[in-house]
Amino acid sequence: MNNTNQNNTQKSGVHPKKPWDIFADWVNGEEPEDKMEKSEQYAVPQETHELHENISAQTVLHSESEHESHEKGHFLLKEYLTKFYKMYFGLSLIVGCVVVGILIYAVCTLPGYGLAENPTNNEVAQKYLEEGLEDTGAVNSVAGMILDYRAFDTFGESTVLFVAVAAVIMLMKRSMNKKNEARERLVAHEITIDKKDPNLVLKYSAVVLVPLTILFGIYVVLNGHISPGGGFSGGAIIGAGLMLYALAFGHDKISKVIHYRSFTMITGCALLTYAGCKAYSFYTGANHIGGGIPKGVPGAILSGGFILPLNICVGIIVALTMYGFYSLFSKGDL
Amino acid sequence: MIRFIIASVFIVAGIFVFAAAAFGVFKFKYILNRMHVAAKCDSMGALLILVGCMILGGFSFMTVKFLLVLLVLWLTSPVAAHLIVKAEITTQNEEESDEYEVIGK
Numbered sequence: 001m002n003n004t005n006q007n008n009t010q011k012s013g014v015h016p017k018k019p020w021d022i023f024a025d026w027v028n029g030e031e032p033e034d035k036m037e038k039s040e041q042y043a044v045p046q047e048t049h050e051l052h053e054n055i056s057a058q059t060v061l062h063s064e065s066e067h068e069s070h071e072k073g074h075f076l077l078k079e080y081l082t083k084f085y086k087m088y089f090g091l092s093l094i095v096g097c098v099v100v101g102i103l104i105y106a107v108c109t110l111p112g113y114g115l116a117e118n119p120t121n122n123e124v125a126q127k128y129l130e131e132g133l134e135d136t137g138a139v140n141s142v143a144g145m146i147l148d149y150r151a152f153d154t155f156g157e158s159t160v161l162f163v164a165v166a167a168v169i170m171l172m173k174r175s176m177n178k179k180n181e182a183r184e185r186l187v188a189h190e191i192t193i194d195k196k197d198p199n200l201v202l203k204y205s206a207v208v209l210v211p212l213t214i215l216f217g218i219y220v221v222l223n224g225h226i227s228p229g230g231g232f233s234g235g236a237i238i239g240a241g242l243m244l245y246a247l248a249f250g251h252d253k254i255s256k257v258i259h260y261r262s263f264t265m266i267t268g269c270a271l272l273t274y275a276g277c278k279a280y281s282f283y284t285g286a287n288h289i290g291g292g293i294p295k296g297v298p299g300a301i302l303s304g305g306f307i308l309p310l311n312i313c314v315g316i317i318v319a320l321t322m323y324g325f326y327s328l329f330s331k332g333d334l
Numbered sequence: 335m336i337r338f339i340i341a342s343v344f345i346v347a348g349i350f351v352f353a354a355a356a357f358g359v360f361k362f363k364y365i366l367n368r369m370h371v372a373a374k375c376d377s378m379g380a381l382l383i384l385v386g387c388m389i390l391g392g393f394s395f396m397t398v399k400f401l402l403v404l405l406v407l408w409l410t411s412p413v414a415a416h417l418i419v420k421a422e423i424t425t426q427n428e429e430e431s432d433e434y435e436v437i438g439k
Binding site for chain 2 (some may be wrong): 197199201202205208209
């Protein structure tokens with residue numbers, strides 16, 4: 001592919017650069033050199049080139065162009081664009097037909113809907129539904145699936161969130177030396193905004209909503225194994241409550257509780273607790289020792305083995321990750 | 335049967351209010367007019383549809399849940415609309431100010 005392109009450019013001698021180089025130049029912010037030749041392909045008069053130069057000059061704010069030539073160029077740009085759109089219409093029709101053809105061909109080769117020998121019809125789903133309550137002790141079979149049968153997968157998901165927030169901290173967090181100065185400036189700015197416009201509507205509604213939101217999130221996390229919900233949804237609700245608190249009352253108040261140190265400590269501890277619990281049950285399960293974790297009465301709050309502590313760990317990670325993203329992107333600090 | 339008819343009248347009225355809101359959001363050009371339509375009709379349509387659902391379901395534990403949903407919607411939706419409008423007013427461009435209907439900032 002690349003080779004043929006190179007040959008073509010050498011034969012015609014029109015494009016001295018490889019396409020990749022032009023693309024790299026364009027990414028680096030340079031105007032491509034062969035714009036004139038491209039415009040000549042559409043049989044546009046020579047003034048178009050001047051127009052291109054005008055536009056590029058204006059975009060980099062050199063402002064050397066005269067007003068008169070700009071208006072003339074504007075008319076030519078319109079002509080150029082109408083020609084381009086005519087070609088664009090035909091090309092988009094062809095590309096659309098090809099894509100639709102490929103997709104229809106792919107659909108024709110799919111196995112029929114609901115056939116017994118399809119790979120989706122295996123015994124795994126039935127086993128989870130029939131023996132899930134007995135195996136895991138969780139009434140909510142989804143919680144039993146994601147936190148018992150497939151807990152390793154959920155561990156990976158929690159780690160993804162942790163790594164994401166670590167990467168955002170690396171990119172966005174202000175350096176330690178400038179931290180105090182920037183923080184004081186931000187607090188002063190917030191205070192001036194607050195004096196100018198106290199935003200009482202948001203504050204009074206947040207007084208009612210924040211405790212209710214966080215309480216409901218805790219309820220969803222703790223009842224993850226006996227009702228719909230779980231760590232991810234409950235953690236998202238708690239994170240939304242924390243964000244609302246930070247929005248209404250300012251970062252300064254919430255960062256007395258959740259600052260960089262406590263944030264990293266709590267998130268790391270939650271992830272390590274998850275890893276420890278699952279390592280124990282994997283080790284004992286694989287060696288047929290039997291973990292000795294009581295399953296409890298199905299439907300009670302203390303049932304389902306490790307599902308409740310794992311839900312709490314996942315909830316903490318999700319809530320703090322959501323709040324951390326908000327705080328890092330809006331303030332640049334935790 | 336009568337209960338079903340009353341409930342369906344409420345729900346159809348709620349759907350009509352929401353349809354009017356959607357129409358208004360596309361009809362008006364300026365953001366404050368659009369937010370006005372969207373915010374008002376949200377509260378009214380939510381009330382009508384939830385009352386229709388309450389009548390349809392009869393008095394049970396679900397009624398309390400519907401009331402809670404209504405409470406949360408009425409608490410959050412006007413506050414969100416207020417904040418969006420406030421953001422528009424504080425950041426609006428002076429040059430575009432010929433189609434305002436609000437006075438002052």
